[in-house]
Amino acid sequence: MKEMWAVVKKEPVKGATLSKVAVPCPGAGEVLVKVKAAALCGTDLHVYQWNSWAKQAGVKTPMIMGHEFSGEVVEVGEGVSTVKRGDYVVGETHIPCGTCYQCKNGLQHICGNMVIYGVNTDGCFAEYAKIPEICAKKIPESISPEVGAILEPLGTSLRSCLELQVGGENVVVIGAGPIGLLAVASAKALGAAYITAVDVLPQRLEKALEMGADHVCNPQKEKVAEDIMKITKGVGADSIIDASGNTAAIREGFRYLRKGGQAALIGLPSNLMEIDLGPDVIFKEATIKGIHGRKMFETWTRMENMLENEVLKVREVITHIISLADFAEGFNLIENGEACKVILIPEG
Ligand SMILES: NC(=O)c1ccc[n+]([C@@H]2O[C@H](COP(=O)([O-])OP(=O)(O)OC[C@H]3O[C@@H](n4cnc5c(N)ncnc54)[C@H](O)[C@@H]3O)[C@@H](O)[C@H]2O)c1
Numbered sequence: 513m514k515e516m517w518a519v520v521k522k523e524p525v526k527g528a529t530l531s532k533v534a535v536p537c538p539g540a541g542e543v544l545v546k547v548k549a550a551a552l553c554g555t556d557l558h559v560y561q562w563n564s565w566a567k568q569a570g571v572k573t574p575m576i577m578g579h580e581f582s583g584e585v586v587e588v589g590e591g592v593s594t595v596k597r598g599d600y601v602v603g604e605t606h607i608p609c610g611t612c613y614q615c616k617n618g619l620q621h622i623c624g625n626m627v628i629y630g631v632n633t634d635g636c637f638a639e640y641a642k643i644p645e646i647c648a649k650k651i652p653e654s655i656s657p658e659v660g661a662i663l664e665p666l667g668t669s670l671r672s673c674l675e676l677q678v679g680g681e682n683v684v685v686i687g688a689g690p691i692g693l694l695a696v697a698s699a700k701a702l703g704a705a706y707i708t709a710v711d712v713l714p715q716r717l718e719k720a721l722e723m724g725a726d727h728v729c730n731p732q733k734e735k736v737a738e739d740i741m742k743i744t745k746g747v748g749a750d751s752i753i754d755a756s757g758n759t760a761a762i763r764e765g766f767r768y769l770r771k772g773g774q775a776a777l778i779g780l781p782s783n784l785m786e787i788d789l790g791p792d793v794i795f796k797e798a799t800i801k802g803i804h805g806r807k808m809f810e811t812w813t814r815m816e817n818m819l820e821n822e823v824l825k826v827r828e829v830i831t832h833i834i835s836l837a838d839f840a841e842g843f844n845l846i847e848n849g850e851a852c853k854v855i856l857i858p859e860g
């Protein structure tokens with residue numbers, strides 16, 4: 513039996529180990545990919561820490577961690593027809609059932625029986641990854657493996673800006689972690705007129721400026737609402753995109769959102785939040801759009817077009833490229849806020 517190195521979550525406790533495991537064998541409708549690059553995400557950190565979110569997310573140990581990756585197809589299972597050996601692919605993490613109401617009505621990215629790759633299945637922090645054919649998304653060779661590995665989170669951020677149609681708008685991105693930073697870059701690429709990024713960490717705000725923000729604001733030092741009202745000459749922001757999941761920041765966002773404005777919510781709050789529906793939504797006629805991942809595959813097509821033609825630039829969000837074996841160091845880097853995107857490269 514062929515073996516490979518993989519980052520394995522062996523027990524439902526904090527941590528993970530680099531272990532030798534069997535290379536998976538693709539069954540019918542499945543594809544085996546040789547991983548070129550994988551990316552660490554906040555979700556992986558939750559699983560690694562084994563916090564309250566991880567405990568309720570349906571993670572079954574032992575499991576191979578990771579869900580964001582790019583690589584080359586090396587083997588296909590029976591019946592696979594849309595990808596072949598040698599194809600350059602990245603993984604879509606939403607595994608649709610193909611038969612439910614949503615799947616049959618153009619909403620397979622929010623399938624009613626959705627399984628999340630690398631959370632509810634074995635993942636990609638390994639030399640090889642097995643994925644369902646539908647989730648093996650072919651991408652142009654001009655996109656580097658490192659950038660390929662972050663297309664999954666980028667697609668979520670880009671989609672929020674596509675849905676809100678931010679061209680010519682005054683946009684506020686709340687939270688400048690990887691998702692927020694990628695939203696800043698997306699808003700810039702789509703022609704937003706003025707982008708403000710809000711975060712409590714100075715290093716993240718610096719990165720936001722690097723990625724296209726026109727202005728940054730730290731709620732621990734400044735009054736965000738006052739700042740936004742001044743920038744928008746008393747009108748309020750056209751669009752807000754939350755990528756913080758911080759309920760106080762979201763509530764404040766609805767206050768400086770202009771009448772008739774739009775809000776895209778990506779960040780996942782860990783507790784319930786109150787919102788004053790009358791003034792902040794109803795009388796304002798605010799539109800609220802929840803965003804869960806990428807449209808399959810409309811968002812991917814737009815993203816590839818924009819990356820291939822260098823309209824969208826996201827390389828700066830990658831702050832560290834390390835070996836797969838050094839995954840624990842990668843988790844430390846994101847845990848203490850030092851890193852934005854950390855890429856893991858399997859050896860050999
Ligand atoms: N809906 C989806 O499909 C989807 C996909 C991926 C991630 N997410 C969620 O999106 C969020 C962002 O993901 P990430 O990987 O960038 O996480 P992250 O934790 O790196 O980023 C969150 C950022 O928000 C900042 N923040 C905290 N409090 C704040 C406040 N009061 N005001 C402004 N900013 C504040 C943090 O400093 C941090 O930089 C998370 O909640 C994640 O779970 C959702």
Ligand SMILES: [Zn+2]
Nearest residue numbers: 553555580665
């Ligand atoms: Zn992710």
Ligand SMILES: [Zn+2]
Nearest residue numbers: 609612615623
């Ligand atoms: Zn379905």
